[in-house]
Amino acid sequence: MVSTFPNPASVDLSRVRLAIRSLQPQLVEWRRQLHQKPELGFQEKLTAEFVSSKLQEWGIEHQTDIAQTGIVATITGEKPPTSHSALSTQPSPHPSLREATPTGTPRANSPQKVLAIRADMDALPIQELNEVPYCSQHDGVMHACGHDGHTAIALGTAYYLQQHRQDFSGTVKIIFQPAEEGPGGAKPMIEAGVLKNPNVDAIIGLHLWNNLPLGTVGVRSGALMAAVELFDCTILGKGGHGAIPHQTVDSVVVAAQVVTALQTIVARNVNPIDSAVVTVGSLHAGTAHNVIADTATMKGTVRYFNPAFQGFFKQRIEQTIAGICQSHGAKYDFKYWELYPPVINDVAIAQLVRSVVEEVIETPIGIVPECQTMGGEDMSFFLQEVPGCYFFLGSANPEKDLAYPHHHPRFDFDETALAMGVEIFVRCVEKFFNHDYQKLSS
Structure with missing residues (x-):
């Protein structure tokens, strides 16, 4: 074209x-x-x-x-x-x-x-x-x-x-x-x-x-x-030695599963005829090769055209984070902003x-x-x-x-x-x- x-x-x-x-x-x-x-x-x-x-x-x-x-x-x-x-x-x-x-x-x-x-x-x-x-x-x-x-x-x-x-x-x-x-x-x-x-x-x-x-x-x-919405999430795990993972709650593993799972929100919750995006643009954790990080932080954005989605992504993203954290014994801190419709x-x-x-x-x-x-x-x-x-x-x-x-x-x-x-x-x-x-x- x-x-x-x-x-x-x-x-x-x-x-x-x-x-x-x-x-x-x-x-x-x-x-x-x-x-x-x-x-x-x-x-x-x-x-x-x-x-x-x-x-x-x-x-x-x-x-x-x-x-x-x-x-x-x-x-x-x-x-x-x-x-x-x-x-x-x-x-x-x-x-x-x-x-x-x-x-x-x-x-x-x-x-x-x-x-x-x-x-x-x-x-x-x-x-x-x-x-x-x-x-x-x-x-x-x-x-x-x-x-x-x-x-x-x-x-x-x-x-x-x-x-x-x-x-x-x-x-x-x-x-x-x-x-x-x-x-x-x-x-x-x-x-x-x-x-x-x-x-x-x-x-x-x-x-x-x-x-x-x-x-x-x-x-x-x-x-x-599109609408513009932003989110911050900190995974609160339990740090420790990289060679002794059973004594820890690995925030990196939890965060990795969260990032992957968030991609299913659009793929399996949004009508394919509609358009929407969930992007994790920042992910930070850890300081050394042999240390399991205590925390992992991520930042992302949500975009969509259909006004009917207002409020949906905020709820669905937190549900996804909460479920994964619970399964690993981790906690989380979550913030969400609806900027522009x-x-x-x-x-x-x-x-x-x-x-x-x-x-x-x-x-x-x-x-x-x-x-x-x-x-x-x-x-x-x-x-x-x-x-x-x-x-x-x-x-x-x-x-x-x-x-x-x-x-x-x-x-x-x-x-x-x-x-x-x-x-x-x-x-x-x-x-x-x-x-x-x-x-x-x-």
Whole structure:
């Protein structure tokens, strides 16, 4: 299938409107400035200051310091609405959102519709190995997942919409979110009220994706990304001499049986039609050749698409550990965290995005409909609250040596994707407020 992907050098940007194509140099400049100053989750102070300064320069009303470093910008269109939709009137619990409603922005009882666009801002604890002029200036921190590009695309979208308010009739809320990589900024922003006042009707977001080449977009209804759950387990045995095992409870033997048994949970408990993963990524025990270890520790992760599995793996993994430990006379300490639910796209909004991509990208394979990954994303929390669509924007270009995977110290992407991302977002805004997405889903 990879051989049928288009040559990135042949990608035609003629369907990106001239006003957005003219923004490309600025998009690249913003992205590279952000790339040079990467910051970890909830530490994005310089990034937030950069975003806020641009929004202020363009006269876009926005609130800062939401969930520590998050920002929400609000832009209201001037085109008369073709119809109305009722919105709920719950007030925002975040003081800044309650106190400052942007000029021209409808209050919570406004009949205008509201579309949110989400972009994440944080970087990763990785030492960059790229030799480029815009290399990270922060030791041990790097934008190795494309969030600098997401922020630049969101800024470009905000700038264009502010300059072309006559082309849409509703309200757009652009959410600049901290800490997607961890510990998670989406939920705190939701709790702070970013989807309220005015109430958001739908949300969209994108992820630059080096698993797809430039000129392709991965968009689908239903599950796109998996739930993310983690577990730690310490096997508590009884150490002793390696030559006298009968005096011990061998934590290594117990741990080895646990690791093997955990693989049967998916193989024999999950419908083969469903997808799930149980991975033990770390196992440590012992210090010497002839010593039976007192303890063995393991760490692992669980991934699945079907929300019905929430709670199942936690229970089944502990049952498996407990049974094996009991049979060997060992004890255990077990901890489990449910981090992010699966990313589930709404049928109607996914079809809206798909129709827009067909207009923007003209290549042999523009849309990759079955693009899924067991990777996780806290965009899922937004999608639990309102219908929406998260999609992958292809950004790899092997010919330019821009195809390293995400979270790699040499990750980088083809910046041509930046203008394409802005164009897709802008057209989604225009089409959403024209109610075309409702026809698409019928």
